[in-house]
Amino acid sequence: MDERVHEHAAVLVDWSARIEAGDDVVIDVDEAAHDLGVAVARKLGERGANVVTTYGSEEIERARLKGHEEGDTGGDEAEPRGFDEDPDHELALFEAADAYLRLGGGRNTTATADVPGEIRQAYARSRRGIREARMETDWVSTVHPTRSLAQQAGMAYEEYREFVYDAVLRDWEALADEMAILKELLDDGETVRIRSEGDGRHRTDLTLSIAGRTAVNSAASVAYDSHNLPSGEVFTAPASADGGIFFDVPMTIEGTRVRNVRLHLEDGEVSDFEAETGEDALASILEIDAGARRVGELGIGMNRGIDRVTDSILFDEKMGGTVHLALGRAYDACLPAGESGNDSAIHTDLIADVSAASTIAIDGEIIQRDGTFRWESGFEDDRRE
Amino acid sequence: MDERVHEHAAVLVDWSARIEAGDDVVIDVDEAAHDLGVAVARKLGERGANVVTTYGSEEIERARLKGHEEGDTGGDEAEPRGFDEDPDHELALFEAADAYLRLGGGRNTTATADVPGEIRQAYARSRRGIREARMETDWVSTVHPTRSLAQQAGMAYEEYREFVYDAVLRDWEALADEMAILKELLDDGETVRIRSEGDGRHRTDLTLSIAGRTAVNSAASVAYDSHNLPSGEVFTAPASADGGIFFDVPMTIEGTRVRNVRLHLEDGEVSDFEAETGEDALASILEIDAGARRVGELGIGMNRGIDRVTDSILFDEKMGGTVHLALGRAYDACLPAGESGNDSAIHTDLIADVSAASTIAIDGEIIQRDGTFRWESGFEDDRRE
Numbered sequence: 001m002d003e004r005v006h007e008h009a010a011v012l013v014d015w016s017a018r019i020e021a022g023d024d025v026v027i028d029v030d031e032a033a034h035d036l037g038v039a040v041a042r043k044l045g046e047r048g049a050n051v052v053t054t055y056g057s058e059e060i061e062r063a064r065l066k067g068h069e070e071g072d073t074g075g076d077e078a079e080p081r082g083f084d085e086d087p088d089h090e091l092a093l094f095e096a097a098d099a100y101l102r103l104g105g106g107r108n109t110t111a112t113a114d115v116p117g118e119i120r121q122a123y124a125r126s127r128r129g130i131r132e133a134r135m136e137t138d139w140v141s142t143v144h145p146t147r148s149l150a151q152q153a154g155m156a157y158e159e160y161r162e163f164v165y166d167a168v169l170r171d172w173e174a175l176a177d178e179m180a181i182l183k184e185l186l187d188d189g190e191t192v193r194i195r196s197e198g199d200g201r202h203r204t205d206l207t208l209s210i211a212g213r214t215a216v217n218s219a220a221s222v223a224y225d226s227h228n229l230p231s232g233e234v235f236t237a238p239a240s241a242d243g244g245i246f247f248d249v250p251m252t253i254e255g256t257r258v259r260n261v262r263l264h265l266e267d268g269e270v271s272d273f274e275a276e277t278g279e280d281a282l283a284s285i286l287e288i289d290a291g292a293r294r295v296g297e298l299g300i301g302m303n304r305g306i307d308r309v310t311d312s313i314l315f316d317e318k319m320g321g322t323v324h325l326a327l328g329r330a331y332d333a334c335l336p337a338g339e340s341g342n343d344s345a346i347h348t349d350l351i352a353d354v355s356a357a358s359t360i361a362i363d364g365e366i367i368q369r370d371g372t373f374r375w376e377s378g379f380e381d382d383r384r385e
Numbered sequence: 386m387d388e389r390v391h392e393h394a395a396v397l398v399d400w401s402a403r404i405e406a407g408d409d410v411v412i413d414v415d416e417a418a419h420d421l422g423v424a425v426a427r428k429l430g431e432r433g434a435n436v437v438t439t440y441g442s443e444e445i446e447r448a449r450l451k452g453h454e455e456g457d458t459g460g461d462e463a464e465p466r467g468f469d470e471d472p473d474h475e476l477a478l479f480e481a482a483d484a485y486l487r488l489g490g491g492r493n494t495t496a497t498a499d500v501p502g503e504i505r506q507a508y509a510r511s512r513r514g515i516r517e518a519r520m521e522t523d524w525v526s527t528v529h530p531t532r533s534l535a536q537q538a539g540m541a542y543e544e545y546r547e548f549v550y551d552a553v554l555r556d557w558e559a560l561a562d563e564m565a566i567l568k569e570l571l572d573d574g575e576t577v578r579i580r581s582e583g584d585g586r587h588r589t590d591l592t593l594s595i596a597g598r599t600a601v602n603s604a605a606s607v608a609y610d611s612h613n614l615p616s617g618e619v620f621t622a623p624a625s626a627d628g629g630i631f632f633d634v635p636m637t638i639e640g641t642r643v644r645n646v647r648l649h650l651e652d653g654e655v656s657d658f659e660a661e662t663g664e665d666a667l668a669s670i671l672e673i674d675a676g677a678r679r680v681g682e683l684g685i686g687m688n689r690g691i692d693r694v695t696d697s698i699l700f701d702e703k704m705g706g707t708v709h710l711a712l713g714r715a716y717d718a719c720l721p722a723g724e725s726g727n728d729s730a731i732h733t734d735l736i737a738d739v740s741a742a743s744t745i746a747i748d749g750e751i752i753q754r755d756g757t758f759r760w761e762s763g764f765e766d767d768r769r770e
Contacts, residue, residue: 024473024475031419034416034442034444034445037440037442037445038444038445039448041445041446041448041452042449042451042452043452044452045448045450045451045452045453045454045456046453046455046456047452048453048456048466048469050468050469050472050474050475051449052439052472052478053440054437054438054439054440055422055438055440057419057423057438059419059423060419060422061426063423063426063427063430064426064427064429064430064436065430066427067426067427067428067432068430068433071430071431071432084407084433084435087409087435088409088481089409089435089479089481089482089483090409090437090478092474092477092480092481093437093475093478095477096477097474098474
């Protein structure tokens with residue numbers, strides 16, 4: 001086995017999930033993530049953890065949902081039968097678990113493409129308690145590089161593996177220290193202004209108010225309230241936002257390719273939008289609920305191991321030289337105690353490249369120009385906007 | 386997918402496990418049993434069951450146990466650290482489950498060969514509560530035909546698939562009815578005598594006392610207290626046994642090939658034994674505990690779909706024209722209420738071919754001659770021994 005698989009497992013178990021002897025751990029192994037599963041199990045054995053291994057097969061999930069849809073029991077046909085709410089055995093498993101390690105990496109990113117959206121949504125709604133129980137554990141989500149994910153990224157398999165390990169096998173402690181600088185600036189700041197040059201609709205000039213909000217130093221570890229490996233971003237929950245922003249990083253939202261989105265925001269709410277590709281998909285996202293029209297997150301990517309877009313939000317939003325806004329739900333960790341942030345069923349990230357002809361400023365002082373932070377070499381030390 | 390995979394799933398879910406809407410089911414999918422997992426999930430969806438899918442990977446188990454063995458925490462090296470007893474999350478899962486479907490079928494039957502026996506045994510001992518909780522569910526164990534199992538059987542893959550589906554896709558209702566005849570004879574009988582012609586040590590003449598014991602009609606369904614698919618045997622727990630028996634069906638016990646075993650029994654206990662191959666393995670089995678020297682089970686194979694030995698106890702002991710004895714633990718279901726049968730940590734089956742030059746008699750009346758029961762065509766109707 002590639003030695004990097006073992007290194008990945010070590011980062012996941014020790015840095016990310018902080019597993020200790022006696023921890024009750026669930027690992028969820030995707031169809032093609034077997035090798036990572038083996039390496040993680042080895043590490044968990046070394047640490048003296050107790051392990052339940054679940055099989056995250058999307059083909060099995062599809063079969064079950066299709067069977068449910070066409071099932072021969074329960075109710076008349078006009079009203080499809082529902083799903084049982086939070087089945088006891090699954091809920092009990094996660095309520096008793098200390099940690100949940102999701103090892104993504106399937107064989108087909110469209111494995112559930114023919115399951116009707118309403119079935120998927122009904123199933124997701126029936127599992128709120130399970131999801132909450134899982135999120136109360138020290139959970140971490142990562143991916144094993146598979147051919148299917150390489151294909152999604154438009155890359156050769158070998159090339160994609162290099163990419164994933166460049167992103168995952170960082171000096172996380174050093175990155176956490178660097179991100180702490182940005183977190184402090186955001187915590188102390190009142191407004192963030194993002195500007196990118198461009199003609200007309202391609203121009204970005206957006207001001208977000210962040211007074212009183214707390215940024216998260218997302219250093220790929222539960223010790224930092226960060227649950228993705230790789231991570232490498234600092235994010236906060238803006239109270240409001242005004243201006244226009246152009247998102248030039250393409251992505252896939254609910255199976256639809258979305259590209260070159262422009263949003264105009266007033267008082268934190270989308271007042272106008274357009275997209276060169278996938279405008280309909282964007283429109284339906286915005287209509288899901290009231291909170292879907294508001295900004296829930298501002299994130300600044302700081303993982304320099306991620307050097308290209310791969311159509312996977314786990315990687316794309318962490319890329320150094322990008323910023324992202326999320327429409328929808330805000331994270332509680334960013335909010336003053338007792339205050340609840342934007343609420344929505346969705347949290348959809350949109351990403352803008354700020355690596356050229358762009359600035360990010362806090363309270364009128366530039367902190368990043370053309371993708372280079374002011375504490376990095378190469379920053380032209382003029383902080384005036 | 387081969388239509389027989391779906392038929393296998395239907396037998397498992399409907400005939401064997403009797404799954405109904407709302408049942409909380411755990412399916413455990415081996416490394417190469419994915420296709421059966423998909424078919425079973427489909428059926429479970431149709432029935433409206435709730436599903437947790439675990440991954441029965443022996444490579445992951447091996448990695449964890451090897452990691453545990455070489456782990457860097459806990460205790461001094463002279464005394465290897467133990468395993469936590471019945472971890473909460475796994476115990477909670479099975480305590481809340483209604484059914485457990487084990488879909489065997491790995492990629493390597495020797496996947497855990499280099500895990501020291503004492504580690505495996507310590508691990509097994511730490512999981513007694515989990516095992517008990519699992520056996521309180523409607524559990525069923527089956528296998529998906531894999532290349533590894535074909536290899537174990539010495540068969541071509543395609544040939545092995547035919548073999549497995551011949552054994553699994555029976556008319557189980559008809560077989561259950563036929564087995565009920567034998568069960569009634571055994572329930573009413575006081576002694577069973579098994580005889581096979583042969584020279585000296587190859588001769589079998591064994592008399593077992595079964596007065597007051599209840600036979601199990603093992604019809605591959607929880608409704609019959611039968612938890613294997615395929616099944617197709619009637620078994621009981623003899624109170625005693627006297628005489629000699631020659632087991633000519635080869636098998637693998639704890640990784641060692643054992644062949645042509647002769648046992649001599651007095652008062653139900655092994656007083657003498659020999660084996661042409663694997664005698665040492667047999668000797669260590671007999672020394673495990675006091676109960677290991679006593680007969681725990683007499684089983685009579687009745688599955689005519691199984692026409693050859695494949696070195697898998699799931700199939701071999703059910704083969705029509707064979708009988709088997711188990712050394713060790715007796716099943717409670719066979720015993721009078723309140724009585725406890727032979728107790729042992731082991732239950733090791735040994736199989737004898739009785740398809741030629743052999744008789745099985747109950748209370749002096751022959752019920753099977755040369756592998757043909759007296760209710761089958763071809764039985765020469767002379768019941769005298």
